[in-house]
Amino acid sequence: MNxxxxxxxxxxxxxxxxxxxxxxxxxxxxxxxxVHTRFPPEPNGYLHIGHAxxxxxxxxxxxxxxxxxxxxxxxTNPSKEEQEYVDSIKEDVHWLGYDWEDREFYASDxxxxxxxxxxxxxxxxxxYVCDLSAEQxxxxxxxxxxxxxxxxxxxxxxxxxxxxFRRMRxxxxxxxxxxxxxxxxxxxxxxxxxxxxxxxxxxxxxHRTKDDWCIYPMYDFAHCVSDSIEGITHSLCTLEFEDHxxxxxxxxxxxxxxxxxxxxxxxxxxxxxxxxxxxxLTLVEEGFVQGWNDPRMPTISGLRKRGYPPWSIRNFCDRIxxxxxxxxxxxxxxxxxxxxxxxxxxxxxxxxMDPLKVVVENYxxxxxxxxxxxxxxxxxxxxxxxxxxxxxxxxxxSDFLEDPPSKFFRLSPGKEVRLRYAYYITCTGVKKxxxxxxxxxxxxYDPESRGGTTPDKRKVKGTLHWVSAKHSVPLTAMLYxxxxxxxxxxxENSDFRNFINPESLRVNNKCMAEPFVKNTAPGTFLxxxxxxxxxxxPDNYSHEKPIFNRTVTLRDTWARISGRGK
RNA sequence: UGGGGCGUCGCCAAGUCGGCAAGGCACGGGACUUUGGAUCCCGCAUCGCAGGUUCGAGUCCUGCCGCCCCAGCCA
Numbered sequence: 001m002n003x004x005x006x007x008x009x010x011x012x013x014x015x016x017x018x019x020x021x022x023x024x025x026x027x028x029x030x031x032x033x034x035v036h037t038r039f040p041p042e043p044n045g046y047l048h049i050g051h052a053x054x055x056x057x058x059x060x061x062x063x064x065x066x067x068x069x070x071x072x073x074x075x076t077n078p079s080k081e082e083q084e085y086v087d088s089i090k091e092d093v094h095w096l097g098y099d100w101e102d103r104e105f106y107a108s109d110x111x112x113x114x115x116x117x118x119x120x121x122x123x124x125x126x127x128y129v130c131d132l133s134a135e136q137x138x139x140x141x142x143x144x145x146x147x148x149x150x151x152x153x154x155x156x157x158x159x160x161x162x163x164x165f166r167r168m169r170x171x172x173x174x175x176x177x178x179x180x181x182x183x184x185x186x187x188x189x190x191x192x193x194x195x196x197x198x199x200x201x202x203x204x205x206x207h208r209t210k211d212d213w214c215i216y217p218m219y220d221f222a223h224c225v226s227d228s229i230e231g232i233t234h235s236l237c238t239l240e241f242e243d244h245x246x247x248x249x250x251x252x253x254x255x256x257x258x259x260x261x262x263x264x265x266x267x268x269x270x271x272x273x274x275x276x277x278x279x280x281l282t283l284v285e286e287g288f289v290q291g292w293n294d295p296r297m298p299t300i301s302g303l304r305k306r307g308y309p310p311w312s313i314r315n316f317c318d319r320i321x322x323x324x325x326x327x328x329x330x331x332x333x334x335x336x337x338x339x340x341x342x343x344x345x346x347x348x349x350x351x352x353m354d355p356l357k358v359v360v361e362n363y364x365x366x367x368x369x370x371x372x373x374x375x376x377x378x379x380x381x382x383x384x385x386x387x388x389x390x391x392x393x394x395x396x397x398s399d400f401l402e403d404p405p406s407k408f409f410r411l412s413p414g415k416e417v418r419l420r421y422a423y424y425i426t427c428t429g430v431k432k433x434x435x436x437x438x439x440x441x442x443x444x445y446d447p448e449s450r451g452g453t454t455p456d457k458r459k460v461k462g463t464l465h466w467v468s469a470k471h472s473v474p475l476t477a478m479l480y481x482x483x484x485x486x487x488x489x490x491x492e493n494s495d496f497r498n499f500i501n502p503e504s505l506r507v508n509n510k511c512m513a514e515p516f517v518k519n520t521a522p523g524t525f526l527x528x529x530x531x532x533x534x535x536x537x538p539d540n541y542s543h544e545k546p547i548f549n550r551t552v553t554l555r556d557t558w559a560r561i562s563g564r565g566k
Numbered sequence: 567u568g569g570g571g572c573g574u575c576g577c578c579a580a581g582u583c584g585g586c587a588a589g590g591c592a593c594g595g596g597a598c599u600u601u602g603g604a605u606c607c608c609g610c611a612u613c614g615c616a617g618g619u620u621c622g623a624g625u626c627c628u629g630c631c632g633c634c635c636c637a638g639c640c641a
Contacts, residue, residue, distance in 0.1 A: 014579075014580070014588095014589075014590090015580065015581090016579085016580085020582095040641095041641095042640085042641050044640090044641080074641065076640095076641080077640060077641075079640090080640070080641085133639090134638085134639050137639075138637070138638085141637055142568095142637075143568085143637060144568055144569080144636070144637060145568045145569095146568075147568085148637090175639090176639065178639095179639050181639095188568095188569080189568045189569035189570085190568090190569050190570070190636080191568095191569080191636060191637050192569095192636075193569095194637085197638090197639050199639085200639040201639080202639080216639095218638090218639075218640085218641090219640070219641050220641095223641085239570095239571070239572090239634080239635070240634095240635055240636080240641095241635095241641090242570055242571060242635075242636090243569075243570055243571090243635070243636050244636090245570090246569095246570090264571085266572090266634095271577080319578080319579095319589095319590060319591075320578060320579085320590095321578060321579050321580085321590090322579095323572095323578085323579065323580095324571070324572065325571095325572055325573070325578095325579090325634095326571095326572070326573095326633075326634055326635090327577080327578060327579090328577075328578085329577070329578055329591090330576090330577045330578075330591065330592070332577080332591060332592060333577075333578070333590080333591050333592085335591095336590085336591060336592090337591095339603090339604095340604095343603080343604060344604090348601075350601095374600090377599095377600090377601080377603090377604075378604065378605095407602090409602075410602090418600060419600095420600060420601070421600070422600095451600085452600040453600070460600090461602085462602080463599095463600050463601065463602090464601095465601075487577095527601085527603085529601045529603080530601045530602085530603070531601090554601075554603050554604095555602095555603065555604090556602075556603090557602045557603085558602045559602090560602095561602080
């Protein structure tokens with residue numbers, strides 16, 4: 001399924017400060033009136049909803065302004081990066097609906113170029129080889145409030161630096177024994193400008209360049225140069241890189257090459273979830289979830305398995321906006337986005353989650369009939385289906401109350417309700433077991449009400465979903481809920497693990513569904529009427545053992561009203 | 567007086583040259599309804615604080631207050 005119908009149009013996109021900058025640049029004729037962005041993940045983990053914000057922003061901006069967006073892996077640290085992550089990232093970006101065409105790049109593609117530009121820096125007298133140890137560099141760097149001291153190696157001659165740097169590349173020195181540093185200003189208030197390291201010696205096989213290199217460039221140097229090489233015009237990144245912008249600009253200025261504009265925006269935070277790679281890893285490694293793609297995870301793969309279609313995530317990213325203020329988006333907005341995105345396209349089906357048998361006394365014992373049901377009231381185009389009805393059916397246990405509160409307009413003794421697409425029934429009796437638990441109820445139906453309306457046009461308040469006992473098919477529903485019990489698990493003063501919702505997953509294998517569900521293929525979005533949106537698990541679903549993941553419940557006004565009494 | 571940012575409704579977020587506070591989510595009310603779903607109406611802020619400039623300031627100036635980021639040979 002690839003429905004884009006309820007995507008917002010680019011031209012209606014909300015305005016934000018980045019669009020304002022781009023529009024001004026376009027008006028000024030800057031960059032030859034081109035817009036070229038990039039999404040630059042480090043292949044050291046799985047993508048999550050926060051990355052989706054960046055992906056939608058970068059690819060969305062390129063699309064809206066007739067430009068291009070590259071996919072570039074920032075793979076400059078082989079000790080953390082792996083091919084597995086490259087593969088999952090590509091899959092996720094594609095799945096989200098974006099295409100980088102032939103522009104799949106890697107910072108490692110530029111290692112040779114990066115190296116020669118580093119030599120150029122040395123030749124310019126703007127970089128030097130430093131023999132200080134990591135600890136010493138830290139000491140020399142000074143503190144937030146005190147300036148640093150210059151390295152004793154800072155004034156080596158250009159010739160010596162060049163020779164040393166070449167020998168670093170040649171593998172003449174052990175790991176960590178030397179680094180190449182930019183020569184800027186050890187007294188800068190910005191620590192990033194205190195002679196930052198730009199190359200380190202690291203004998204580590206790289207997932208793409210294998211053992212070609214024993215020195216690797218640092219982010220600050222590699223990123224701006226990569227942007228420059230690719231002709232990026234607007235380099236978008238998150239707020240924590242604001243301090244790095246002077247360095248970004250410094251390198252490109254010294255090198256005298258194409259100079260993209262770095263623009264920072266606030267990263268996404270979502271209530272009731274965590275988005276830091278480290279915490280997400282903890283959840284996986286300590287078994288709180290079953291993997292990176294567990295439907296409770298805010299990862300792209302988790303959301304996909306949960307049943308969030310790609311357009312629902314784009315929809316969400318459109319709604320949250322882009323700004324510079326730190327903020328926490330209410331997860332209710334994500335839930336709203338997926339409901340809205342699924343409402344118009346999800347096939348409706350009746351599934352009883354907690355079956356309660358109903359015997360329709362006056363319905364002939366052997367009779368069966370098929371009633372017509374609408375597949376989606378929001379879209380008549382997709383037609384109708386037949387639903388079997390007979391004397392014994394199941395309704396939702398929660399739809400019957402022996403002693404109902406005033407506003408309860410579902411079934412209770414003596415009350416009449418409508419069985420969706422079927423008949424009106426009135427409750428005539430209740431059977432209980434020895435413990436007092438209701439095991440069956442009896443009703444009478446009105447033959448005149450076939451299909452759900454009567455000649456006398458009388459109103460019934462409640463409409464219940466139901467399934468024919470004889471024809472129903474069992475299925476398992478994975479009832480997922482928020483992973484955390486508090487809005488900001490990361491801001492609590494005790495460990496975030498203490499706030500994991502013990503009921504974030506409940507497995508319900510007592511569900512009974514109408515026969516139509518047998519036609520479902522893995523990866524299908526359905527709405528279980530009056531219950532929620534469900535997704536046929538793409539990995540574990542089979543016709544023998546149908547498993548559905550609850551994506552999100554329907555809005556439940558009754559729960560709100562009845563909950564108020566508590 | 568380290569440096570860099572941010573502060574508009576419960577949560578996000580628009581607010582061009584200062585001219586008289588968009589929208590969404592959430593929430594409350596109502597209409598409609600064979601999903602107490604959807605849809606549709608209605609309601610819901612004086613802009614961190616204090617001064618100043620001005621006929622007029624969220625938008626300009628001054629001074630406070632609060633929050634976030636930075637001391638990886640991570641990105």
